[in-house]
Amino acid sequence: MSTIEMKNISKIYQNGTTKTYALKDIQFKADNGNFITITGPSGAGKSTFLEIIGGLLTPTSGKLLINHHSYQNLNKKEKEKFRLNTLGFILQSYNLLPYLKVEEQFQLVHKVKKDNNVGPKLWKWIVDELGIQKLNQQYPDELSGGQKQRVAIARALYTNPQIILADEPTASLDSARAFKVMKMFKQLAQKDNKLIIVVTHDLRLTQFADQHYQIIDGQITKA
Amino acid sequence: MFLAIKEMKHSKFRYGLIITVIVLIAYLIFVLTGLAYGLAESNRQAIDSWNANQVVLNSDADGALQQSTITSNQAKQIKSQPGQAQIGQISVNAQKKNQKTSASMVGINSNQFIYQNVNIIQGRKFKHQNEVIVDQSMVQNNGYHLGDHFKVSNNSPTFKIVGITKNAKLNVAPVIYSSMGDFRKVKFGSRNVNNISAVIMKHNLKQGKINGLEKISIQQMIQKIPGYSAQNSTFIFMIGFLLLITVIIIAIFLYILTMQKIPYFAVLKVQGIATKYLVKNVIGQSLLITILGIIISGILTGLTAMIIPSAVPIIFNYPLIFGAAGLIILMSIIGSIIPTRSIMKIDPAKAIGGN
Numbered sequence: 150m151s152t153i154e155m156k157n158i159s160k161i162y163q164n165g166t167t168k169t170y171a172l173k174d175i176q177f178k179a180d181n182g183n184f185i186t187i188t189g190p191s192g193a194g195k196s197t198f199l200e201i202i203g204g205l206l207t208p209t210s211g212k213l214l215i216n217h218h219s220y221q222n223l224n225k226k227e228k229e230k231f232r233l234n235t236l237g238f239i240l241q242s243y244n245l246l247p248y249l250k251v252e253e254q255f256q257l258v259h260k261v262k263k264d265n266n267v268g269p270k271l272w273k274w275i276v277d278e279l280g281i282q283k284l285n286q287q288y289p290d291e292l293s294g295g296q297k298q299r300v301a302i303a304r305a306l307y308t309n310p311q312i313i314l315a316d317e318p319t320a321s322l323d324s325a326r327a328f329k330v331m332k333m334f335k336q337l338a339q340k341d342n343k344l345i346i347v348v349t350h351d352l353r354l355t356q357f358a359d360q361h362y363q364i365i366d367g368q369i370t371k372a
Numbered sequence: 373m374f375l376a377i378k379e380m381k382h383s384k385f386r387y388g389l390i391i392t393v394i395v396l397i398a399y400l401i402f403v404l405t406g407l408a409y410g411l412a413e414s415n416r417q418a419i420d421s422w423n424a425n426q427v428v429l430n431s432d433a434d435g436a437l438q439q440s441t442i443t444s445n446q447a448k449q450i451k452s453q454p455g456q457a458q459i460g461q462i463s464v465n466a467q468k469k470n471q472k473t474s475a476s477m478v479g480i481n482s483n484q485f486i487y488q489n490v491n492i493i494q495g496r497k498f499k500h501q502n503e504v505i506v507d508q509s510m511v512q513n514n515g516y517h518l519g520d521h522f523k524v525s526n527n528s529p530t531f532k533i534v535g536i537t538k539n540a541k542l543n544v545a546p547v548i549y550s551s552m553g554d555f556r557k558v559k560f561g562s563r564n565v566n567n568i569s570a571v572i573m574k575h576n577l578k579q580g581k582i583n584g585l586e587k588i589s590i591q592q593m594i595q596k597i598p599g600y601s602a603q604n605s606t607f608i609f610m611i612g613f614l615l616l617i618t619v620i621i622i623a624i625f626l627y628i629l630t631m632q633k634i635p636y637f638a639v640l641k642v643q644g645i646a647t648k649y650l651v652k653n654v655i656g657q658s659l660l661i662t663i664l665g666i667i668i669s670g671i672l673t674g675l676t677a678m679i680i681p682s683a684v685p686i687i688f689n690y691p692l693i694f695g696a697a698g699l700i701i702l703m704s705i706i707g708s709i710i711p712t713r714s715i716m717k718i719d720p721a722k723a724i725g726g727n
Contacts, residue, residue, distance in 0.1 A: 233644025
């Protein structure tokens with residue numbers, strides 16, 4: 150059994166009599182220890198794919214199993230709890246709270262999830278890899294776009310999630326930094342047995358992935 | 373409260389402005405509460421000090437002590453029972469040199485309970501003709517002293533102040549307690565007219581209907597004091613309106629601030645931070661703003677109480693002030709419900725861009 154299993158997942162948006170398939174009959178499996186990249190043109194359904202796995206959208210049809218449990222049957226509160234304990238979301242719009250210093254962004258996460266967060270050794274490694282060790286006392290408006298993005302990545306990793314879902318996580322980073330983040334993801338997948346799924350436009354990032362998929366017109370294919 | 377405190381520390385000016393508005397509103401509510409209570413007390417203090425249950429008045433007076441006259445024949449119809457005190461009341465101008473002071477002269481009998489219960493804080497009770505006891509406000513605000521002489525009209529006797537009492541105001545005027553004879557001399561020009569204004573009953577009168585007279589509760593008589601009910605209603609309306617303004621201000625401020633934070637809250641929701649946690653922070657923030665505002669306005673109110681002239685009828689009654697503070701806090705909680713609804717409606721999927 151896989152960590153994530155999507156069976157015949159479709160997502161249809163209906164506007165009057167017009168039906169638009171964002172995702173069509175998706176079959177997808179992914180296991181822990183894998184770093185997966187998903188590419189595709191704009192509007193192909195990449196974000197919808199992530200939103201369904203993350204429980205932010207309900208598929209029109211099909212079945213989603215995460216850790217062998219049907220995720221669709223969870224209520225809103227249970228989904229929040231699942232996201233907090235199991236998923237780590239890294240978003241293109243990092244939206245760090247403007248009134249919290251960098252270290253307080255992590256303290257906030259610690260306030261709502263006190264147990265099973267990353268240990269000090271792994272945390273130090275993440276902070277070093279992301280190059281944010283000197284930013285603790287800075288407010289978001291004192292950071293560059295790239296620095297904010299790296300802090301947002303660290304914030305998502307703080308809870309030590311089993312599954313990491315990333316939507317264009319390197320959009321604000323230069324190539325060198327983007328590659329470093331990809332290498333860090335690869336190591337996290339391999340050494341900490343995490344499942345990492347990255348949605349990106351940047352085909353250069355696929356070289357770091359264990360598996361690479363393409364979504365075109367709502368259909369997923371292994372590249 | 374973590375988010376609430378951090379945000380307030382970071383945006384000191386913004387939250388300082390909100391707290392200032394709450395301070396001003398709470399201060400106004402406290403001062404109005406003090407004025408409402410002080411004025412109400414000034415109207416009824418003397419009556420309250422009699423500690424009575426009922427009053428018998430002329431039925432044509434419509435419950436107003438000032439308009440009631442009971443003749444000696446009518447008074448004789450009232451059956452005697454323990455705890456009865458006849459009183460006579462007339463509004464006068466105490467005149468000393470060129471200074472006139474509005475007062476309420478209350479004639480009482482020395483063998484009845486009102487005279488016996490008058491609380492003397494300086495001097496003694498009257499014993500002889502033309503001796504009076506006056507409320508301490510005449511000493512504090514009008515320059516009267518123990519031993520002073522004054523008249524209440526050109527042809528009135530000259531009265532001597534032999535005693536000072538406290539908490540004796542009636543219809544916002546200080547009370548001058550005199551003997552019933554002196555009162556009759558002032559009101560009717562002769563000590564031999566045996567009319568009185570009312571009979572105050574410590575306990576309810578055990579007698580049915582009396583021709584030409586009516587018995588009403590002390591509370592009913594207080595409500596009939598000229599202007600008393602209208603004045604209280606005005607204050608209650610003003611305080612109620614200010615409380616409503618508090619709800620609206622808190623709701624508007626927090627709603628605007630919450631709307632600005634929706635993209636950030638959406639990301640936090642994506643990460644699994646519970647809606648409950650965010651809602652608790654907004655309510656906590658509202659409480660924090662209000663409690664800080666109330667503390668500062670409480671200090672301002674205390675300072676006001678220290679410097680306000682004693683002539684101003686303002687009394688800061690702690691249970692009432694705490695009650696008003698409690699209502700302001702309740703209003704702030706109600707005001708924070710509107711923005712919390714916006715948080716509950718945030719769709720975390722909106723935090724993810726693209727398709």
